Amino acid sequence: MRITSGTVVAEGGTFRGDVLIEDGRITALGESLSSPGPTIDATDCWVLPGAVDPHVHVAVGDDPNMEPVVEGLPEASAAAVMGGTTTICTYVRGFADRSLAQVISDEIARGEDAARTDFAFNALFHPGQDLEGDVRAAARLGVMTFKAMMAYHVRGLMLDDAELLRLMRAVADVDGLVLVHPENGVATAYLEEVERRGGEVAPESYLRSSPGVLEAEGMYRATMLSRLVEARLLFVHLSARESAELVAWLLAGPDAARIAVETQPHYLALTDDVVRRRDAVGKIGPPLKEEDDVAAVWEALLAGRISHVSSDHSPRTLAMKLGGPDIFHAPYGGISGTEVLRPLLWGLGFETGRIGVEQLVRLTATNAARRYGLYPHKGAIRVGGDGDVVVIPRDAELREIRPDVLHGRSDYTLYEGLSSRGFPRDVVRAGRHVVADGVYVDHAPGRYLGRVEQDGGSGA
Numbered sequence: 001m002r003i004t005s006g007t008v009v010a011e012g013g014t015f016r017g018d019v020l021i022e023d024g025r026i027t028a029l030g031e032s033l034s035s036p037g038p039t040i041d042a043t044d045c046w047v048l049p050g051a052v053d054p055h056v057h058v059a060v061g062d063d064p065n066m067e068p069v070v071e072g073l074p075e076a077s078a079a080a081v082m083g084g085t086t087t088i089c090t091y092v093r094g095f096a097d098r099s100l101a102q103v104i105s106d107e108i109a110r111g112e113d114a115a116r117t118d119f120a121f122n123a124l125f126h127p128g129q130d131l132e133g134d135v136r137a138a139a140r141l142g143v144m145t146f147k148a149m150m151a152y153h154v155r156g157l158m159l160d161d162a163e164l165l166r167l168m169r170a171v172a173d174v175d176g177l178v179l180v181h182p183e184n185g186v187a188t189a190y191l192e193e194v195e196r197r198g199g200e201v202a203p204e205s206y207l208r209s210s211p212g213v214l215e216a217e218g219m220y221r222a223t224m225l226s227r228l229v230e231a232r233l234l235f236v237h238l239s240a241r242e243s244a245e246l247v248a249w250l251l252a253g254p255d256a257a258r259i260a261v262e263t264q265p266h267y268l269a270l271t272d273d274v275v276r277r278r279d280a281v282g283k284i285g286p287p288l289k290e291e292d293d294v295a296a297v298w299e300a301l302l303a304g305r306i307s308h309v310s311s312d313h314s315p316r317t318l319a320m321k322l323g324g325p326d327i328f329h330a331p332y333g334g335i336s337g338t339e340v341l342r343p344l345l346w347g348l349g350f351e352t353g354r355i356g357v358e359q360l361v362r363l364t365a366t367n368a369a370r371r372y373g374l375y376p377h378k379g380a381i382r383v384g385g386d387g388d389v390v391v392i393p394r395d396a397e398l399r400e401i402r403p404d405v406l407h408g409r410s411d412y413t414l415y416e417g418l419s420s421r422g423f424p425r426d427v428v429r430a431g432r433h434v435v436a437d438g439v440y441v442d443h444a445p446g447r448y449l450g451r452v453e454q455d456g457g458s459g460a
Contacts, residue, residue, distance in 0.1 A: 001038055001387065001431045002034075002037065002039045004017075005017070005041060006018075006043070007042075008047040009357050010029055010380070011366070011385075017029065017032075020033045022431070024386065025431070026382065026385050026387050028383065042426075046357065046393075047389060047391055048357075051390070053088045053310055053313070054088070055313070056311060056338055057090070057091055059072045060103055068316070069314055069333070070408075071410075073107065073110060074111075077116040077117040079339040079406065082435060082440065083424070084422075085117065086388040087369070088119050089121060090107075092104055092107055093126065094134065100138055104138060104141045104143060120372065121138075122147055123138045123146045124149075125159065126156070126159075127158070135171055144174070144175075144177065145177045145451075146176055147236070148168075149181050149185070154192065158185035164225060168226055172230055177233075179234050179236050180233050181236060181286075182221075184214040184221075188209055192328060201327060203282070209328075212240025216242035220250075223255050226259075233258060233259045234259070234261070235247075235260070235262070237286060238263040240296070244297055244305075247305050247306075262306065262310050263297055265341065265344040266312075266415075268294065268309075268348055269415070272289055275327075278414075279322075280327045283330050302354065308367040308371065309345055309364060310341070311335065315334065316331060317410060334414070335414060336410040338408075344420060347422060351422075367379075387429075390426065392424050392425060396422070396425070398421050399423055400419045401419065403416065425437060
């Protein structure tokens with residue numbers, strides 16, 4: 001496979017030339033390369049590495065991961081690849097009748113049979129779990145990223161400080177990474193109770209119950225606890241001005257080498273006005289916030305304090321979101337984001353001149369691959385790396401994001417009305433031409449990416 005005459009955004013810099021892929025790996029970069037295999041003409045096109053989306057929620061077998069979603073790994077990965085994402089990390093957790101190790105083994109088999117991207121797993125932990133034993137068992141199966149909920153006390157998912165510290169120690173012992181949802185779950189539960197006592201529940205009730213200061217408090221508390229066991233942390237969705245200010249302080253201090261931050265496009269593009277207009281449909285966690293919060297997240301991203309951007313893909317239907325009596329009873333999430341992860345950042349950042357194409361690649365591929373232990377095979381166009389490449393014409397048409405043009409199972413999108421020229425014309429995964437002229441042409445299954453150690457990499 002040869003991709004020729006494109007503007008190649010490679011690890012060592014951007015150049016005009018060719019990418020040669022043999023046996024699924026990139027074997028050469030340069031000009032006028034020859035290959036007996038098929039050729040993709042990338043004249044007047046950008047050539048980028050496949051995006052890496054490390055934050056995807058799917059149904060695990062017949063069980064929802066936390067709350068019901070309408071896609072499993074096969075469906076979510078099929079949507080992802082249409083937007084140029086060639087690697088995803090989904091969440092798994094144990095159940096009463098199946099251990100975490102058994103769930104991981106079952107999902108490996110399921111994915112290797114039907115996933116359309118390469119895939120890895122993040123293990124989600126809950127109170128009462130055998131933290132130490134499950135961390136060791138997951139690590140033996142190649143899972144090295146472990147999520148702790150400091151939020152969601154009322155849903156029974158919040159780890160208290162003692163459990164959080166135990167998890168941090170266990171993960172540090174296997175050289176893994178702790179993924180942290182840092183809202184203060186006890187405080188949000190109290191504020192929800194106050195709102196309910198106040199009378200009629202409205203969208204503003206939910207927004208008031210989860211203020212940004214509680215995200216910042218969780219970040220600070222988790223960071224201080226992590227010092228005790230030298231655990232590495234990744235805060236998985238920066239959403240608030242207060243936490244953005246705290247991150248600047250933390251990254252200037254002694255914990256800088258051990259902490260990192262990711263965010264999602266919705267915290268760069270949407271405000272709490274969506275919640276006021278759409279009620280439960282706009283409920284996500286952490287909540288969308290005000291315009292100055294969006295500006296603060298952008299400032300942190302442009303300053304290099306945010307490592308990468310993920311999707312928090314968690315597809316639901318309008319019926320699922322609107323089935324309860326009020327917004328507090330509605331499920332969280334509903335973001336159908338993995339297909340539009342890079343196209344959104346392309347439109348919001350690259351097309352507007354806020355970020356350059358090389359920074360775009362770092363934010364949607366390289367840095368996530370490093371943080372989640374997938375580099376050097378994923379996240380960059382480099383000799384020896386996997387042959388995951390997307391081609392985007394410089395004169396691509398402007399495409400509006402609507403549920404009827406996306407490829408997932410959700411019947412709505414919070415991003416409706418936003419547009420981008422960043423959807424790929426061609427997608428190559430492991431040297432196979434899987435999307436050609438915007439059409440899915442190769443249904444070869446992806447590979448499970450078991451990880452042994454983490455590479456912290458650069459958050460810039």
